Structure formats: C-alpha cells, structure tokens
Amino acid sequence: MNKEDLILEEMIVCFPVFGERIKEKIYKYYFNYLFGVVKSYIDDKEIAKEVVNDGFLKAFNRIEKFVFKGERKDFGKTFRAWLVKIAVHTAIDRLRVKEVPLIFGDLNENLISLSIDIQDRLHVKDMSMLFDYLPDNQRTVFKMHEIEGYSHEEISKALKIPAGSSRVYLSKARQRIRILYTRKFL
DSSP states (O other): OOHHHHHHHHHHHHTTSOOHHHHHHHHHHHHHHHHHHHHTTOOOHHHHHHHHHHHHHHHHHTGGGOOOOSOGGGHHHHHHHHHHHHHHHHHHHHHHHHTOOOOOOOHHHHHHHOOOOOSSSOOHHHHHHHHTTSOHHHHHHHIIIIISOOOHHHHHHHHTSOHHHHHHHHHHHHHHHHHHHHHHHO
C-alpha cells in the first residue's frame, strides 16, 4: 500500500469521527494539492496559505456533511474533490471580501516582463503564466467559467456580482489572453 492508501484506509475506518492524528495526516497529505488549486485564484502566497488553512478548518468542522456513497476504491477521489470544492469556495470568499475593482489596465507593462518559451505547442504551465497577467476578477471568472464549467448565473451568485459583469470579465479575459498569446507566440 502506498501512503495515500494508508491514509485513506485510516480515514474510512475512522470516518466520520476524525481524531487529531488523522486530521494532521490529511492536512499534510492534501496541503500542497489544495495550495496549487487556491494559488490559481490568489496570487499572494501568504494569503493563499491562509485560504488553504481556512479551508481545512471549514472541512474539519463540516466533516459530518461529507457524504460518500460509492465504492471503497473511489473514497479518495471523492474526498479530495470535496476538499477542493471547499478550498475554491474559500478562495472565492476571500476575493469577494477583497472587493477587487474593475481593472483593464495597459497590457504593454505586463508584456515587457512576460517570457515564455514555446516549442511545438502551448503547455499548461505557459497558459498558467498567461493567467498571471490577468487582473484577479478576470482570472477568477475565466477559470470558473472556462475551466470549472460554472454558468454566469452561478458565478454571479458565488462572487456576488451581476451576471453581466461576469460576462464582461470573461470577455476581457479572453481578449487579454488572445493579445498576449498573439504577441508572444505568433
């Protein structure tokens, strides 16, 4: 058995009454994964760490709400997806509190420092770097809509913005990504 299997086996046996020891194992095992997810929403590493920690607190306080109705082998995937959902919602809450203003700014200042090596195709890493040049509000809406599949209505409820604003942010994000991509790769 690998490390994940051992942790998951202990989780299944202890579920839903997790002791401090199993919580610590879960925290150590999933922290980096959740940090990567949250970092795609929040640039600042320290704030991203805080958000991950807040997400773990929420998860551990709501552990009794976690429902698993599948085969034993799928427990880990389901639990990780549940943790990711909590982490993403916590990140969105943090962005909402931050009240990011509408920023369209000039692309030229960002293009000077943008340096991406491309060979045959655009890699996920390169695309992620392009996202870094989007304002927080545009990046969040773009990822929620295009990557996670949320509708504009769902985004507007989650971020507490009008659905029309969600559409505008998405349009501006696409436009900026297109311009950055064209200038660097074509």
